[in-house]
Amino acid sequence: DTSCFQETYQRVSYLSLPDDVIPNDYKLYKNFPNPFNPVTNIRFDLPNPDFISLDIYNINGQHVSSIASGYFTQGSHEFQFNGQNLSSGIYFITLSTNSMILTNKMVLLK
Numbered sequence: 001d002t003s004c005f006q007e008t009y010q011r012v013s014y015l016s017l018p019d020d021v022i023p024n025d026y027k028l029y030k031n032f033p034n035p036f037n038p039v040t041n042i043r044f045d046l047p048n049p050d051f052i053s054l055d056i057y058n059i060n061g062q063h064v065s066s067i068a069s070g071y072f073t074q075g076s077h078e079f080q081f082n083g084q085n086l087s088s089g090i091y092f093i094t095l096s097t098n099s100m101i102l103t104n105k106m107v108l109l110k
Contacts, residue, residue, distance in 0.1 A: 022074055023047050028095045028102035031081070035107040038084040042067065044095050044102075046074050053096045056081065059089060083108045 023045035031040040042054065052072050056065040064086065067079050083091070088110045095102045 023076065026095070026097065026100055026102060028093065028104055030104055031093060031106045035109040036083065037109050038086075039080055039082050040106060041078060042081055042093055043076060043078040045076050046072055046097075049073050050097045050099075053094075054079065055094050055096070057092045057094060058086075059091070064091065 024047055025045070026047060027045040029043045029045075031042050033040060044052075044054070046052070050072060051070065053069040054067040055063060056067065058064050065081070067081055068077075081093075086108055088108050091106050091108060093104045093106055
């Protein structure tokens with residue numbers, strides 16, 4: 001008998017990432033918890049590697065803190081912000097890249 005028996009296998013690449021791991025758009029999520037005292041989590045998505053700056057500003061537009069800056073890979077990133085040295089009030093989180101700026105409001109209650 002010269003017939004050949006072949007089984008079909010599904011090819012799986014271990015180097016590929018699931019579609020939900022790489023975001024489609026730039027996104028700055030609302031910090032959690034909000035209002036916070038004194039620590040909150042800040043998360044953002046990058047669809048492509050990019051230079052970013054993640055900063056905090058007060059209600060008067062004055063720069064209060066720089067959380068992160070530099071070259072970041074695509075994907076989701078998360079940071080903790082500690083506002084223990086700030087007074088209660090409204091602050092703004094700003095994510096800046098070479099192509100856009102996103103801003104969210106957060107409230108510090110002591």
